[in-house]
Amino acid sequence: MTSLTERAEMAASGEQPAAPTVPQYTAPPAGEPLPVFDFEDNPAYPTPEMVPVHIAWLRVRHDVRSVAKNDQHKEKNRDTGQTYVKYNFRGIEAALNAFGPATLRHGVNVLAVDMTTSYRDTTSSRNSKMREATLVTTWQIMGPRGDSLPLLKSAGESLDSGDKGTAKAQSLALRALLFNTGMIPTGDPEPEAAHVERGEAPQRSATDYRDEILNPKTTPGRLEQISYELGNARMLHVLVPNENGDEETLDALGMRIYQERTKGGEA
Template sequence: MSTIQERAAAAAGRTTSEQTDDLSLPQGYVDQFPVPDPMADYDPGDDDPDMVPVHVAWLRVRREIRAIGKGELYSQSGTRFNFRGVDTVVQHFGPVTLRHGVNIISSRVEATYGEKATKSGGKMRECSVLVTWTVMGPKGDTLTLQTMGEALDTADKATTKAQSVALRTLLLGFGLTPTGDPDPDSSKIERGEAPMRSPESYRDEQLDKSTTPSRLDQIRRELRDSGMLNTQVKNEVGEMETLDSIGGRMYRERTGGAS
């Protein structure tokens, strides 16, 4: 019985006694055993997705998911904010990715750990993960993406939570999914500042006798920056007057007429 080496050598027209450093099989022999295409005989059914490249399928997913609002409230230890939880995000993306034949698989997870102390003196486990995701389209072609996630937990859920955060970041970030909220830049609010004040609140502060001239001067700059200098409000006698005029009168009164 001949060996594989002998059959390969015969196909190449040589004997096994011939010495060679080339250990690869001859192409003619390899061509006899082509790698089968797993999708070659696939016939999509009525409910199956279109056989399009993964980037096209992902664009179709994005087209269907217009926005996901911040409908969940975090309220603990005096901290309150609205957010989009991972369950909400998956509920939006899950059916749509299924309809377009998109699979999302975590192909690699790199985790690091630490500890954080709580106010009560306890300890929380901190986990940070870098997750490599494989986004597979209906034809089997893929995209490779990476996101990070962080989480704290007092028990054994830190790793799971961190991976959930990484998944949410993947779907929202690479899905470019807006919240549907007004543009935060439209009100010219800088991080850490209070929301834009009403003209009436500025008027009341200007008319308050405890407001110092330096504060009146600062108010004028704020009104100028917000475009409200010439906004008219009812003054202390019920007449319409601009905020700039009211502030100027109060400044002169409190500085003895100095400009």
């Protein structure tokens, strides 16, 4: 490197200083480990301890400890217009916010090295056209010394009406990898921590649901909730006699009645 005086003299004489030499990265031959990064020559970066990958990953887990279910899935009640929280969850941003700083601190890289995808066209419970994306990703977790854990796999699945299905499935696969491989709890109290003795609520019968669906006083908003309940109870495809005496699945019956009532302006 030239000094300030030498550069001033070059400028006065019209001579141009030589461009600085930038070292070029050359990938190692296949099968050989990656070179160790010299953190001592790069003081702008933190210096992780050069430990084996299983120790580095253990330290990442130690730093993360737990990630709470602070994200909320909200829906709007079609009758009242009020928004309510349907359930809490841990999203991809929560995973990245927890693991990102910890992996940097300990020199750990999480790399997607292979991906298998499949797609199919389907419809939602309200007959909207959707695209289902299913994705299996192979991951490599690499430590500060260039060694790696055995390859790991995780899956993600999503439904989308546009072009975001693959991205959603990728995010779910990464979230599953981080939380499952990291064995990260939510920090919530154990369900057994509070003991309440009560009788089990009996599951509603298919006939009971059919009668409520056909009841003229049942609103479209309640029909949507019934569809959700039937899905959880695995009763969507149970056959029941409809108002004409013909057999029809609860899912098809509910969808038909919902469409009839929303066409009439009741939505």
